[in-house]
Amino acid sequence: MDNRFNTIAGWALAGMTAALGLSIASGMIFHGERPETMGYPIEGVVEEGGAAEAAVPIATLLASADVAAGQASFSKCASCHSINQGGAAGIGPNLYGVMGQPHGAKPGFAYSDALKGISGNWTFEAMSDWLLSPRRYAPGTKMSFAGLSNDQERANVIAYLNAQGSNLPLPPPPAAGAAPEGETPDQAEAAANVDAGAPTANIANAATPASGAPSQDPAAAEEAADVQD
Secondary structure: OHHHHHHHHHHHHHHHHHHHHHHHHHHHHOOOOOOOOOOOOOOOOOOOOOOOOOOOOHHHHHOOOOHHHHHHHHHHOOOOOOOOOOOOOOOOOOOOOOOOOEOOOOOOOOOOHHHHOOOOEOOHHHHHHHHHOHHHHOOOOOOOOOOOOOHHHHHHHHHHHHHOOOOOOOOOOOOOOOOOOOOOHHHHHHHHHHHHOOOOOOHHHOOOOOOOOOOOOHHHHHHHHHHHO
């Protein structure tokens, strides 16, 4: 009887030891950390530093923004944020009337130091940069949302946020043909000509005859004179 009991106990102990060893080995091979390179894209998740810069100024996009579409896109935010007047804070702060307010100023929510340390108000440009990549805009933020990389969707969401208690006047879009920051008007005109397929010329190196006649190579002119003689 004792021998049988000892045999059963020995096999049970050996089985538990083997199971523990397999668990440790599998944990070393199949770990749960996020891989350095994503095998395929997952909606709402981007790699660190993924979203860079907006391709189009937010003022331009807001001119054609769709508030109803922005409300639909806001469903991605509704699990963390309320947006009704007097709504309670959840995982994130209530966003009613947030446009134009200072960063990290909504009462009843414990903001991260990263966001509270940003001066200024939630302008349209600031909100666009934040929604593009919260972690890039405020390194160390508690907000885990990856961001909205689609420019027009981001503009739609901002238009919807603005319509919920803020109602700030939309910024005017840049004037047609206006030179981007850091570009001279001549550079902008040359770029526009290239885009339109117009021929370009190096004005600085071009020689214009005083009489308005086409210029001629001096050697060719001398050869022509010899032929006429």
